[in-house]
Amino acid sequence: MRYTTYLFDFDYTLADSSRGITLCFRHVLERNGYAGVTDEAIRRTIGKTLEESFSILTGVTDPDRLAAFKAEYRREADVYMTPNTRLFPETLRVLRTLKERGAKIGIISTKYRFRIHDTMDQHLPADFLDIVVGGEDVSRAKPDPEGLLYAIRQLGVKKKRVLYIGDSTVDAETAQAAGVDFAGVTHGVTTADELAAYPHRRIMDSLTELLAPRRIAVRQIILLFFLLWFGWAESIPLDDDSTFIFFTLFLVYLLKVGSTRRLLPREVKAWLCEKCHPLIVRARAFHIRQIRGKAPAPLSTQPCTCRNCGHTFTGNFCPRCGQTRGVYRFRLRHAPGNILRSLFRVDGKFGHTLIALLYRPGHLMRGFMQGRRAAYSMPLQTLFLLVAFYLLAVQLVIPKIQEKQTVMETETYDPQRVEKLRESIADLQEEREKWIEDSLTAILADAAIIKLKQDLAEALPADSLKSNEKLKEEENVTILGIGLNSSQFGEKLDTYIRDIPFLGRVWELLKRWGHGNRTLHVIAILPLFAVGTYWSFQNRWQLRKHPQRVRFNLMEHFFIQAYIAGQIMLLSILVLPFGLADYEADIFALPWSIIFLLFWWDLRQLYLCSWWASFCRTVWMFVYGFLLFTCILSVGFGLYLVAEALLSA
Secondary structure (H helix, E strand, C coil): CCCCCEEEEEEECCCHHHHCCCCCCEEEHHHCCCCCCCHHHCCEEECCCCCHHHHHHHHCCCCCHHHHHHHHHHHHHHHHHHHHEEECHHHHHHHHHHHCCCCEEHHHCCCHHHHHHHHHHCCCCCCCCCEEEEEHCCCCCCCHHHHHHHHHHHHHHCHHHHHECCCCCHHHHHHHHHEEEEEEECCCCCCHHHHHHCCCCCCCCCCCHHHCCCCHHHHHHHHHHHHHHHHHHHHCCCCCCCHHHHHHHCCCHHHHHHHHEEECCHHHHHHHHHHCHHHHHHHHHHHHHHCCCCCCCCCCCCEEEEECCEEECCCCEEECCCCCCCCCCHHHHHHHHHHHHHHHHHHHHHHHHHHHHHHHHHHHHHHHHHCCCCCCHHHHHHHHHHHHHHHHHHHHHCCCCCCCHHHHHHCCCCCCHHHHHHHHHHHHHHHHHCCCCCCHHHHHHHHHHHHHHHHHHHHHHHHCCCHHHHHHHHHEEECCCCCEEEEHHHHHHHHHCCCCHHHHHHHHHHHHHHCHHHHHHHHHHHHHHHHHHHHHHCCHHHHHHHCCCCCCCHHHHHHHHHHHHHHHHHHHHHHHHHHCCCCCCCCCCCHHHHHHHHHHHHHHHHCCCCCCHHHHHHHHHHHHHHHHHHHHHHHHHHHHHHHHHHHCC
């Protein structure tokens, strides 16, 4: 690696703070009678000092007046700047990768140092950045090289080993004056042609070009091919035995290769970027909108009378009842939009929550727990609605699949085999009566009968007495060789509870409610995953190792798991029309390999950790959940034995 030190500008290079800057400038300018300044004109001044920016926007040259503007701006920035600053999507990955390679990282900006730390400390450890030079640390702002030269002296590095990255011609002039190499990035309003007029090493569309990935190796291509081939052979045809192990390994390895290697030659990549430029622009705009949220509507200053409560107000919403001022009559042309809004805009947030669950689930959960809740539905509300949509979709899709399965089972029905199995079961039951005194032989006979009944249930067609056979199987299962079977115990317990009128009614209600209730089953396992996640990510060892990690309590982990369960149900709805309904009887309608990948992805975004760390912690989460489930079953079985002894007495 040629460069050992990477120094970055902040605004429009590492982060987009244009919304906060524009908002602060707008408040100051309108307060002082400059209402005609456009947002684009404000954005063109980003990177300059506040005095220079206000002078350009207002034409004022009086130093005292400009100082007053600056003081007002600082008061506005204390309120609006940090909440309206967002890092670019690739920023954290680029910084972490450069740091892992042993490079020194610094930030040189005209923005105040504490505001930079307010943003960066939310995502990175406190000692991650080697140096931060703000506007208060220098006497002369950029393009004067004072701040850049100061950082080089403090880090003790040579100029030829330093690369300065910025987004504007001011940054290019600063690097040229300091005698260091410059790399431009077109995140801001400055075009590539404007940056190319200055000495530069490269002009980038994204900071990821700093990583200079190597070409993919032949051995990696061969390994990817074999993993894909094994995954295809494993999953086709799709059935209950498909585990998707090789396909999962293929996706994981492809992700690793894609993050460290250049999959396509630069010429091919440039040609594709040129052809797909409109799609890339729209995808990037969509990504930024998901990060920043929907821009607020312009505030109306015209008086309006609310049609709901009759209150006269100014603004977009009535302060008394909350109804919008833009109330329209229902017409036929509004019908499609009204239907879609009725389905996907529950409380005005449901649709946005669904998109976030598919696109940025971990960031959604972290933001919701940290207080950004106005744009999202509540976790349990989202889960209940998605379960309801899933059950509705199942009623439309599953009957056709069941009809096909019934036809296939009827075609493979062998009456001779069924008759032989029934005769074998009858013979064993007669012999079983002779072995009552020999308890060990009786237990072995019971096990053989159970196995034959399982074979009989599989041999019977779908519309037969298969369920009754399974019921008989359950009735004859002995518990650890104890003579009392489960049906006897269930009858005694049911009789005991029915003797109490109130408990009897509640007992019947719970049995009817819990049988086949997917919502109840999903909610029942949420505490297991919540405790497992809390133990794997929030234990003391992890917090000592990663003190910068966001901390969530156990209740917050429960809501996080509710969001993840909602995400799984949403994907289950999306795959149902494609015939992927083999897991309909499970708790979730997706294979556990896919569920593990979703947990891996979500928890990585939630805790802002690496892929490997998230993988290990996710494995531990499942281990803890399984151990907790085992403990609960053990306690339940112990209570069963105690109740059996009491009822037998």
